[in-house]
Amino acid sequence: MEFLTTTFEQINSFLWGPVMLLFLLGTGLWLTIQLGFIQVRFLGEGFKRTFAPLFKKQEEDGINSFKALATSISAQVGTGNLAGVATAIAAGGPGAIFWMWISSFFGMATIFAEAVLSQVYKVKKGDQVYGGPAYYIRDGLGSRWLAGFFAIAIIFALGFVGNMVQSNAITVAMNEAIGNHSQFFNVTLGLFIAFFVGLILFGGISRISTFAGNVVPVMALLYIIGSLVILFLHADQVIPTLKLIVQSAISPEAAGGGVLGATIKEAVRYGIARGLFSNEAGMGSTPHAHAVANVKHPAQQGLVAMVGVFIDTVVICTLTAMVVLLTDAHKSGLEASAITQEGFARGLGSFGTPFIAICLLFFAFTTILGWAYFGEVNVKFLFGEKGVPFYRSIVLTCIVLGALVQVDFVWEMADTFNALMVIPNILALLGLTKMIKKTWKTYLHDFR
Template structure:
């Protein structure tokens, strides 16, 4: 799986001549420039709202609990491999967004698309498209959203100190009710909510992290050095032989990087397919920005806070490690701060993932399956609040693999379509 993911990113990077280096700035311009000038009114969802929906899914527990888990299991060196997966992942997600735009279809007044569509219509494989659709419904709509509600519950347990079954049940039900109110409004309500909430929550988290790093400025360079040293030495994880520790650093770094930025998973193309753009590659460039913000900015800030505060040696697990880092950095304000951030991160991710699963329910069963699907999503959100952290993460890794495989095969088989569109765009 790791070879497939990295290999696909490397292949697409060379095919597109290091597009994530040469055109990342253009991606930022296409993403944010329209916000500062008057635009003509457009039908449907604009590029920024599509990106906000994508980032709402990308920026979640992977940025807080996932980074902490990677460091705890693979050592600080796991962050280096997370960066590597992010760098090549930008080329991968560019390809996903382009294919999603090329093979999308119009349903009513909205465009829908994603891997199931480009696997069926581009690759010509209905059974593989069906397999992907089933896998993503389970992986994100059900199991993935259990991860998100679990992380919210753990975070608020740390603040309130009421880790009882009844507390978890009440919190899980509250999350499910709020999600249901927005989810039943469809992609327009979800994208509008994401466009308003995502920038605020990201800025809030970035500012809080930077405050801690400024206070611990004398330790920042040491933390970066630790990351690079641990990526290739026995320091990568506590104990074990050299091969095992480096293996764990690579495994957890790439796995958690994938879970965080979702490049190659086949999830975010569903959001990018909805955007109204002049050329498919426009949204591909915007999609790269999502990976950069998710991993290179937010995940890196999380890792640095954990390392400069030495929270990774606290003996805790999951999001509790991140909370400990912020508690040490911001004092008594730190624990509730990260709990609120995690609430927003996980909440928006649940919305994004629920929508991605919904697109695939429609792909398989049409409108008649939507009501049942939405009800099951809400049930799994409640269940996620009740189970243990490690169990949920292991399930998530397993089902993520099932949805990654058909998507990666399609990306490799149709890379010529992506390259052709890119050459067409450049003229």
């Protein structure tokens, strides 16, 4: 296992170095310019379109924007927000959070483009609607082999490896909460999670979106309230901590000394990698949820998609980072979600550990559902309905295995497969920029 972990670390040091920096930030910057800084000028409109369906009766068939976003956020808000932020700080220093912010800012333009393309190139088969990068790569770029490569990458990245990360994080959190570290407990918990995932997953996107629409707002609100309580109790340290994050991103002294290149490199690498794992902008996963939304114009769902990145990274990831840094939990010597748990334990006392374990359980559970569905769409793209039962059985098996493996290995493997998803998706966004701009212009002209 150590050899495999080291191998994936070496692969990721290349993939998540200049290559991914260029692909993600460069594409985000390019789309930001092409769309006239849409995330600054139209984020407010995105919020209006997101929550409007809550205040009126839906007359049309299908899934509305809010439910589609809830499904998207259910996948976005998971271990990346708790364990991912903590590991980013532990490995890259406080400055990694600054690079999370930077990647999320440009990521809002990226995810707008993804959602627009998923709407433009979605297909309907019977009563079901499907869309996502595999479809806009095939039908937009005209490249079947690149679409197939993406489909295979996402099946492994999210359906298999990614869901191992989620169940692993749940297991770690529950172990810390109850003080039980036995393999029997881990297996039992893994089976328990797999059972309930199966019950909902077999109901399809309608059941998943309904579940996400009911659970996601509640779990996010509870987590935000708990975090704000800790920030209030440490109010005098909030501003200094924010300064530390910014200074650590550009100054080796603030980051704790060491060689400039190595210190800043780690902050950038882990900030972008964990930021992507959290908000998924550019990764090509959430477009599968946005494709099923019943909207009058593709750009409407694009604006809604930007809200998902804002909530995920600017709000929830930042709150996690502040709790971890304010309480010095990142210096505890723990790993992944255990660091965040320690932060809440220090901030909220004995209530903190079970609180974060419960939050993580719901965060990771809904993410598993979203990711399993995203992978399933691509199984259907490659093999049709006949491949779905076999795929679902592997997903459920991976959930159980994730509860047993070492945390470092799972995270490193997830980073590798995430990168393999990003590359074909980003190529499609660059190749279809004209279509994205054209769609946006028609919205501005005809729908505002």
